[in-house]
Amino acid sequence: MKKELKVSAIREGTVIDHIPTKSTFEVVDILDLRHHDNIVSIATNLPSKKDKKKGIVKVGGKFLTKEEVNKIALVASNATVNIIKDYEVRQKINVNVPDFIEKIIKCSNPNCVTNIEKNTMTKFYVLNKEPVKVRCHYCERDMPSEDIKLK
Amino acid sequence: MDFKKRDIISIRDFSKADLLHVLKTAKQMEKQKRNNLLKNKIMGALFFEPSTRTRLSFISAMEQLGGRALGFATSGVTSIKKGETLWDTIKMVENYVDVIVIRHHIEGAARLAAEASLKPIINAGDGANQHPTQTLLDLYTIQKTKGRLDGLHIGMLGDLKYGRTVHSLAIALSNFNDVSLYFIAPDALKMPKSYLDFLRERGVRFYETPDMMKYCSKLDILYVTRIQQERFPDPLEYEKLKGVYRLDSSLLPHIKRDMKIMHPLPRVDEISPELDKTGHALYFEQAANGIPVRKAILALVLGAVK
Numbered sequence: 149m150k151k152e153l154k155v156s157a158i159r160e161g162t163v164i165d166h167i168p169t170k171s172t173f174e175v176v177d178i179l180d181l182r183h184h185d186n187i188v189s190i191a192t193n194l195p196s197k198k199d200k201k202k203g204i205v206k207v208g209g210k211f212l213t214k215e216e217v218n219k220i221a222l223v224a225s226n227a228t229v230n231i232i233k234d235y236e237v238r239q240k241i242n243v244n245v246p247d248f249i250e251k252i253i254k255c256s257n258p259n260c261v262t263n264i265e266k267n268t269m270t271k272f273y274v275l276n277k278e279p280v281k282v283r284c285h286y287c288e289r290d291m292p293s294e295d296i297k298l299k
Numbered sequence: 300m301d302f303k304k305r306d307i308i309s310i311r312d313f314s315k316a317d318l319l320h321v322l323k324t325a326k327q328m329e330k331q332k333r334n335n336l337l338k339n340k341i342m343g344a345l346f347f348e349p350s351t352r353t354r355l356s357f358i359s360a361m362e363q364l365g366g367r368a369l370g371f372a373t374s375g376v377t378s379i380k381k382g383e384t385l386w387d388t389i390k391m392v393e394n395y396v397d398v399i400v401i402r403h404h405i406e407g408a409a410r411l412a413a414e415a416s417l418k419p420i421i422n423a424g425d426g427a428n429q430h431p432t433q434t435l436l437d438l439y440t441i442q443k444t445k446g447r448l449d450g451l452h453i454g455m456l457g458d459l460k461y462g463r464t465v466h467s468l469a470i471a472l473s474n475f476n477d478v479s480l481y482f483i484a485p486d487a488l489k490m491p492k493s494y495l496d497f498l499r500e501r502g503v504r505f506y507e508t509p510d511m512m513k514y515c516s517k518l519d520i521l522y523v524t525r526i527q528q529e530r531f532p533d534p535l536e537y538e539k540l541k542g543v544y545r546l547d548s549s550l551l552p553h554i555k556r557d558m559k560i561m562h563p564l565p566r567v568d569e570i571s572p573e574l575d576k577t578g579h580a581l582y583f584e585q586a587a588n589g590i591p592v593r594k595a596i597l598a599l600v601l602g603a604v605k
Contacts, residue, residue: 286407
């Protein structure tokens with residue numbers, strides 16, 4: 149198992165592990181990896197002790213920002229983010245859904261001021277982290293995880 | 300407690316102590332009809348959506364406190380038509396007035412206005428979301444008629460899905476002890492799950508039924524709402540549900556002698572006028588209570604009373 153994965157080992161970059169299989173390609177989209185010009189390895193439906201099945205995304209030459217990690221938390225709250233330098237894991241970050249989310253998600257209420265008034269930044273309070281449930285700061289609409297759409 | 304410069308946007312922002320403080324101030328305001336607490340103060344009434352009761356009662360409240368009011372009653376006369384953003388409109392208006400009352404059909408508009416303005420903003424209704432001064436006057440009315448807010452059995456009937464008054468009232472009542480709520484609505488207009496979850500978290504007892512008669516003998520208050528045509532995405536759905544409940548004298552043998560009927564008005568045909576002269580009708584007094592409550596809010600946020 150370990151040997152097979154070594155094929156796609158990266159020298160510098162980020163490995164996102166323990167992604168729920170249904171969210172693997174969402175992570176690819178969140179990080180806009182279709183346009184990334186370094187190595188990107190995507191694996192899904194891999195066997196996992198923790199979750200039965202999981203996805204892994206490896207991205208060469210990229211270290212995730214806090215905002216990107218927060219976005220991943222919304223679709224993969226149990227993922228781990230490994231920062232790789234010289235083929236070694238230098239830092240392991242457990243993603244964590246923050247208590248307050250700005251900018252990165254869209255309000256599902258079409259009559260919310262954030263969907264109508266130009267240049268309004270979205271803000272959400274996190275009511276529940278597993279499964280994720282948020283409340284819009286403006287229109288006060290509660291959104292369960294299935295309604296959460298990233299901007 | 301200092302309300303000076305505070306924005307009044309959502310009933311969720313109020314603690315129990317806040318609610319009681321506003322009600323206490325409203326009681327003082329009711330005793331003294333006219334005074335000069337807000338002399339030389341100007342209220343901007345920005346009504347982007349039509350309103351009769353709320354707009355007129357805010358203007359009357361301001362004038363009874365010796366202040367003045369200016370504004371508009373429809374967005375057709377404003378620069379919004381020319382494409383001006385709400386943010387810019389508020390940034391401009393805040394230079395002309397001391398307090399801004401805003402009603403807007405867009406949900407969250409009042410919260411955004413509060414972020415744009417250094418002057419206090421009072422939400423007079425933002426779409427289907429919040430209308431906090433209505434909730435405060437509802438609480439005031441209940442407290443005035445029953446002498447308390449704890450230990451009451453309160454029914455809410457009609458459109459519990461789209462009706463913002465019942466949503467906010469349920470949230471506000473969750474602050475009080477030993478309150479039981481009875482939600483009476485057809486399946487298509489039931490109280491949304493998010494509010495029921497909230498009540499469960501707060502440990503509030505509640506019951507749901509489509510049958511108006513089921514719990515009516517227990518109630519101290521029955522809060523009736525209109526099935527609001529303008530909130531229905533599908534007109535057919537409205538046609539099916541309008542007129543589903545109609546309160547008339549046939550209800551009288553089944554209710555407590557001191558049960559009171561409330562309604563935020565306007566009513567269509569959900570309460571028969573034959574009930575108006577019974578001791579049960581509280582809706583006109585409820586509308587009148589808008590004045591002392593709005594006077595209290597204006598005087599508090601402008602720092603004229605503490």
